Amino acid sequence: MNLFELTPEQWMELGISAGILLGVIIIGRWLIRLIVGKGIRRLAGMTETEFDDIILKATLGPLHWLVILAALDFGLRRLDFLPTHWQEALDTFFYVAYFILGTIFLLRMTIGLFNWYAGKLEHERDTSTVAQMLPFIRRIATIFIGVIALVTLLGQFTDVSALLATLGVGSLAIALAAQTSLEDLFSGFLIMFDRPYLIGDRVEIQELNTWGDVIDIGLRSTRIRTRDNRYVIVPNSIMGRNLVVNYSRPDTEYRIEIELALDLDTDIDLARKTMIEAVKDVEGVLPNRRVEALFLAFDPAGLRFRVRWWLDSYYDARRMFDKVNSAIYSALNEVGIKLGNQGIDNFHFIEANELNKINKVFRDQI
Numbered sequence: 001m002n003l004f005e006l007t008p009e010q011w012m013e014l015g016i017s018a019g020i021l022l023g024v025i026i027i028g029r030w031l032i033r034l035i036v037g038k039g040i041r042r043l044a045g046m047t048e049t050e051f052d053d054i055i056l057k058a059t060l061g062p063l064h065w066l067v068i069l070a071a072l073d074f075g076l077r078r079l080d081f082l083p084t085h086w087q088e089a090l091d092t093f094f095y096v097a098y099f100i101l102g103t104i105f106l107l108r109m110t111i112g113l114f115n116w117y118a119g120k121l122e123h124e125r126d127t128s129t130v131a132q133m134l135p136f137i138r139r140i141a142t143i144f145i146g147v148i149a150l151v152t153l154l155g156q157f158t159d160v161s162a163l164l165a166t167l168g169v170g171s172l173a174i175a176l177a178a179q180t181s182l183e184d185l186f187s188g189f190l191i192m193f194d195r196p197y198l199i200g201d202r203v204e205i206q207e208l209n210t211w212g213d214v215i216d217i218g219l220r221s222t223r224i225r226t227r228d229n230r231y232v233i234v235p236n237s238i239m240g241r242n243l244v245v246n247y248s249r250p251d252t253e254y255r256i257e258i259e260l261a262l263d264l265d266t267d268i269d270l271a272r273k274t275m276i277e278a279v280k281d282v283e284g285v286l287p288n289r290r291v292e293a294l295f296l297a298f299d300p301a302g303l304r305f306r307v308r309w310w311l312d313s314y315y316d317a318r319r320m321f322d323k324v325n326s327a328i329y330s331a332l333n334e335v336g337i338k339l340g341n342q343g344i345d346n347f348h349f350i351e352a353n354e355l356n357k358i359n360k361v362f363r364d365q366i
Contacts, residue, residue, distance in 0.1 A: 010081050017075030024071035058108035062101055069097055096153065103149040107142060114138040135199075136192050139219055184220045187236035191217060201248035202314065205234065208242065252313045253286070256320060260328075261302035261340030268295055268303065271337055278331035279309050282323045286310040302340020 006014070073094050076082070082090075118134045197203045197214055203224065204211035212226035222239050224232045247254075262271055275293040279285055289310035296304045307328065311320050332339070 006081075010079075013079055013081075017079060020075045021068070021071050024068055055109065055112075058105065058112045062105040062108065066098075066101055069094070069101065095156065099149070099153055103145070106149075107145055110141050110145060111138065114141070136188070136217065136219065181220065183237040184235045187240040188217065188219050190240060191222070191236060196244055197246050197249075201246055203247065204245040205239065206243045206245060208234070208238070210234070211245075247314050253289075253310060254314055254317070255289075255308055255310050256317065256324075257306055257308040258321070258325065258328075259296070259304060259306050261299055261304050262332075263302050263338040263340055264298075266303055266337050270335060271303075271305065271332070274331050274335050274337065275305070275307050275328050278327040279307060279324055282309075282320070282327050284311055284320055284323065286312055299340070304340075 073090075076090055114134060114137070191197075199214050199217060201214050202212065203214055210224065210226070210232050212224040212232060214222060215225050215231070216223040217236075221233045221235050224234060226232055272293040272295065276291050279291045279293075280287070285291065286309075291310075292306075292308045294306045294308070296306050298304070307324075309324065311317070
């Protein structure tokens, strides 16, 4: 008697195929890990480069599924009693499965190689254009591989030329509806090539009153981590249209200045010498940079001075104001010099070239 229209011999053949598949699933994974995970990995560990380790890591997962898929393919192909239309469906299924598996392997290889190269450049502290553009190029490469794979796969089942024509018309409509996103995309390319700021730089977008450290420069946006450990995601088009102040370029050395008014009876030379010596003795003030105390003008509040000094990093700006202001106040008291009616009027934190006065940033944010 036939069960589900299969003869006992056909059921036996089906059981053999199922046994092959089950055996490959159980033994294949262990065998692959033994051969690839230990044997070949041991040989790869004997080399100095990590390139072969990246290849092994990208290969291990897809190889396991490839063996299972091949076992399933073999097990079904040997069943010669399957209907003809089943064979055609199986051909299509396995073509798509093998193609997807190959695409996954290629994507894993691409991402692994980019990550390996990025780690190598980071270890060498390389800040070149290539190093900064690697995350951006990696996204482009993965999108390109995905699009090519999709077009190739669809080309096996439909007329690609007609599909591309349809996509062309659709792309025009999408472009008109997504002008802002396209502007962000093009601005991202310009930022990558022009390099007004790099990953790791501290920047300020003045019109947005936002500043922090650049964490990532993506296809659509730039991610900035503020001093209170929050992410600000700014579209690249906004970064391109606004004035961006880069506090990390050309280097991290900055000059700070304060203005203060002293009593009208003050001995100018004594005051200048006292303030300069007081600032020089403050820890954190660069000893190889000049400290200045400039007598600017007579003022109803008193004699107006500007004291300027240098520090090696913007990170210590607020603490340096506290240290220097305290040192100047104590030194002036020791020699009997009094502040004018308004005392210390204001302070500002300026770049070394004196082109940008950005006192509000450090007054409000640090």
